[in-house]
Amino acid sequence: MVAPMPRARLALALCLLAACGRDESACTAPRTVTPLDPSTAGTTAMKPVALGGDPQCAIQHQGPVLAGDALVHDGKVENAFVYVKDGLGARTFAVPETPVTINQVGCLYEPHVAGAQTCQPIEFVNDDPTLHNVHGTPGGSQPWNFSMALQGSKRRIRVENPEVTIPVTCDVHPWMRAYLGVLPHPFFAVTGADGRFTLRGVPAGEYVLAAWHERFGTREARVTLSAGETKDVAFAYAGSGN
Numbered sequence: 001m002v003a004p005m006p007r008a009r010l011a012l013a014l015c016l017l018a019a020c021g022r023d024e025s026a027c028t029a030p031r032t033v034t035p036l037d038p039s040t041a042g043t044t045a046m047k048p049v050a051l052g053g054d055p056q057c058a059i060q061h062q063g064p065v066l067a068g069d070a071l072v073h074d075g076k077v078e079n080a081f082v083y084v085k086d087g088l089g090a091r092t093f094a095v096p097e098t099p100v101t102i103n104q105v106g107c108l109y110e111p112h113v114a115g116a117q118t119c120q121p122i123e124f125v126n127d128d129p130t131l132h133n134v135h136g137t138p139g140g141s142q143p144w145n146f147s148m149a150l151q152g153s154k155r156r157i158r159v160e161n162p163e164v165t166i167p168v169t170c171d172v173h174p175w176m177r178a179y180l181g182v183l184p185h186p187f188f189a190v191t192g193a194d195g196r197f198t199l200r201g202v203p204a205g206e207y208v209l210a211a212w213h214e215r216f217g218t219r220e221a222r223v224t225l226s227a228g229e230t231k232d233v234a235f236a237y238a239g240s241g242n
């Protein structure tokens, strides 16, 4: 445990004020949901995200794995955020009330990368018997910054605008970092230890898919999905990424 420095205490005080004044009214406005026909929806499944098939690439990226920022297993990239970037048109989607949970456990965020829909509740939980603060710094929505002093405490926010991705940090423990991808639709996923993801129920259409990774950068792929079709899409990272 690193004791908070005076400067950190000041930051925490400011956080509380900022959190109190957070206006989430953009998330309470009524919306008309676009109906999707499940009988014509398809699925995009994914082959493993690979580091270009070159073992040297994987070796370069591995190093000490401490915080989920470069988890590569047999060339498969974990913690990439994959999503439909374009192609859904003007559809509007229902907002899930089930919260996305980001835990603070062992002074790390779990999960390290998470996705949520705009205005969906995002619940931060402190599982540690120590003080954390949760500091989100979106570019297109209001920031948040609040302290969580008690073990077992929970606090919810909603992010009003899409953004891939929003860094979440703790001013007490500078190594703590999570990333939150926020989208106006439900078609996103985080790759698992096998480098795979699945996007279910995507309407038939032409799409741009994107894969974002904090170290390796962003890749895009075009995919055309017809009704009921399942397609494999692979992204490859090579060299030092980006």
Ligand SMILES: [Cu+2]
Pocket: 107, 131, 132, 133, 170, 171, 172, 173, 176
């Ligand atoms: Cu912390």
